[in-house]
Amino acid sequence: MLNRLFLLIILAIPVLSLAQIERVEPPNWWVGMKTNTLQLLVKNPDIGNATPSITYKGVRILQVHQATSKNYLFIDLEISKDAHPGTFEIVFQSNTGENLTYNYQLLEREVPAENLMGFSSQDAIYLITPDRFANGDYSNDIDISLQEKTINRNDDYARHGGDIQGIINHIDYISDLGFTAVWPSPLLTNNMKSASYHGYAITDFYQVDPRFGTLANYKSLAASLRKKDMKLIMDMVANHCGSNHWWMQDFPFKDWVNQQSNFENKRPINNSNHRRTTNQDPYASKRDKAEFQEGWFVEAMPDLNQRNPFMATYLIQNSIWWIETLHLGGIRQDTYPYPDKDFMADWAGAIITEYPNFSIVGEEWSVNPLLIAYWQTGHKNKDGYESNLKSTMDFAMQKNIVDALNEPEKWDQGLVKIYEGLANDFSYTKPRDIMVFMDNHDMSRIFTQLKQDVTKTQMALGYLLTLPRIPQVYYGTEILMSDHEKPGDHGLIRTDFPGGWADDSINAFTGEGLYKDQKNMQSFLKSILNYRKSSKAITEGKTVHFAPFLGTYFMFRTFKDETVVVILNKNETPITIDLKRYLEIGLTGKTLTNIVSGNQVEWLESMTFNTSGITILSTKK
Incomplete structure (x- = not known):
């Protein structure tokens, strides 16, 4: 009879499922992070009066913070190097003896941190x-x-x-x-x-x-x-x-x-x-x-x-x-x-x-x-x-x-x-x-x-x-x-x-x-x-540009044996530019390719532009 009564008392204590906790953020985390601490925001009616506990190898509660609102609790966790991926229970015990349980998941990292490469000048x-x-x-x-x-x-x-x-x-x-x-x-x-x-x-x-x-x-x-x-x-x-x-x-x-x-x-x-x-x-x-x-x-x-x-x-x-x-x-x-x-x-x-x-x-x-x-x-x-x-x-x-x-x-x-x-x-x-x-x-x-x-x-x-x-x-x-x-x-x-x-x-x-x-x-x-x-030349190269001259502007991007020449021309009528101004770049006598049209251009003493626009040339074949 006593055992039966004890069982009825246990069954009467509400244990709420994952869905019954309003919000836990972040919703999951990972093992093997460089920073081994994690702060959980927990949102649920009157959760601020509860005491959380965790029994999971490699995870322990460092500190619990009550908020101004009784509907929040902030929990500082330590996730040690010994922690393994898995799901563990966070048990919240209220001062009335009621328990709320939330299943929290630690995941295996899928990509090493150093392999998460950011964007650079090589990207567009x-x-x-x-x-x-x-x-x-x-x-x-x-x-x-x-x-x-x-x-x-x-x-x-x-x-x-x-x-x-x-x-x-x-x-x-x-x-x-x-x-x-x-x-x-x-x-x-x-x-x-x-x-x-x-x-x-x-x-x-x-x-x-x-x-x-x-x-x-x-x-x-x-x-x-x-x-x-x-x-x-x-x-x-x-x-x-x-x-x-x-x-x-x-x-x-x-x-x-x-x-x-x-x-x-x-x-x-x-x-x-x-x-x-x-x-x-x-x-x-x-x-x-x-x-x-x-x-x-x-x-x-x-x-x-x-x-x-x-x-x-x-x-x-x-x-x-x-x-x-x-x-x-x-x-x-x-x-x-x-x-x-x-x-x-x-x-x-x-x-x-x-x-x-x-x-x-x-x-x-x-x-x-x-x-x-x-x-x-x-x-x-x-x-x-x-x-x-x-x-x-x-x-x-x-x-x-x-x-x-x-x-x-x-x-x-x-x-x-x-x-x-x-x-x-x-x-x-x-x-x-x-x-x-x-x-x-x-x-x-x-x-x-x-x-x-x-x-x-x-x-x-x-x-x-x-x-x-x-x-x-x-x-x-x-x-x-x-x-x-x-x-x-x-x-x-x-x-x-x-x-x-x-x-x-x-x-x-x-x-x-x-x-x-x-x-x-x-x-x-x-x-x-x-x-x-x-x-x-474009993504890593050295840059040299020349002061605008007769309505044109020349910029050079160079990396080893590749030079890219960018020419802006605002002249609506034909104009011929003396290329000796750009002698220091070392392009004299070289054949360059227009990277848009595919046409080839000889870098000689001068260059004629028939109308306004942009010209992009490269020494790369």
Whole structure:
């Protein structure tokens, strides 16, 4: 009778399954990591009053932290070298004697950390807005559990249905063009009421947006790219989340996001003053610094407080989780100067410590090389700041190229901007590691910026792809996509790629319906991109350029016996240039090949150009 009563008592104690714990993040981890500690965020009603325990060889609890909210618990684990892959129970015992059990999984690492190679100047990156590229799975267009439930391709700010499968379906197209890496804008859940398509208002940092696909799809994309010897770059956001993020209804701590008390008490929220120079300005006021760092990027994007140590750890572990899960080839970090800069140094440092050959590029939207240089690792900053960041984005060179090509030529004034822009490389620790581009998802298409001039667009892109940089090209640039009807309109900048939807009358993937200039631009980029794959002169070579002369600009890239010559000519009428100006390069008498047309050219005393444009020659046969 007593045994039966004891059994009934045991059965009466509730033991909850994995699904009954609301949330544990990271959702899994790995053995054999260089950093042997892990902090778990546990979310469940009244979990803060529970006492966790673990019985698993090689894993022990170092410390348990209660949060302000009783619905959270943070658990510091040590995962020793003796720990083996497997599943173990985390048992939570409440003060009433009730037990909750969560099964946590430790995985075997599939790829050694040193084999996760980041991107470099040997790569060329194709940037995609996934919702607007190709719809590979119509069944996931609408998810009734999310707030934005419609598809409307006639609305530039609505969802259009592009997804991960659409990218997978067209990897061959991207690879054949000559790109070696793909950077999709964020693919994580954006459960926002409107404009959720762009991906930058993340509402769950561990979930793929179901309208883009599943985690399995994301892994398949990464694996499909690796089969083509290509890399996947993940677009991450450490500065902010979406205003409908799940934690906005129940914050762990009182300082989880900046201006949290204003939000909770429904008082006005101040947006950032966007004064990024407060990071470097020795005279910056405390007020300006606070307004920049603590202001929300926009009303729909709450500003995360990385000075909270639990938030800091959460973001670092989240990035490492995605690197390990997808075997990433790099990270692009959005709005890099906006978060706490000391945290960003810790974040980048933690990633590079774990993955020494990895690459991160940070977005610093500035045309001042001094500000760009500040963020690159190894730069000798007067304030002693070390970023641990390999790469930043070259908005300065982008502007120089556009201004130079748009300016009427007056005694070489236009091309001097390109010449002096490249000369500013003395500012950078390693110019070759900086990412350069002509347009992206936040600015007008380069064809629009250059007033729909095909020749100038070719000049800009050809020069871009031969610079001592990491080049990035935005999807559709290869077919002269434009936003000239409303320049700068973000919805229009992110226009659907023709052929990405079954009912499209034009298909840029196959060339069907494209006009001549579009096909020529595709062919032009394909020639240069595929040439640069095997050109050490372009990807690693020494750079020498000459001051603009008679409306022309010559740049030489040299590696051992290979020299690539890039010539920009703004003259609309024929002009002959005396090549003795470039005698020091040592090309006299050599035969060079035009890498676009295939025609051969003798480097003699002079060269005649019949019209404006770009010429790219190589000594390589």
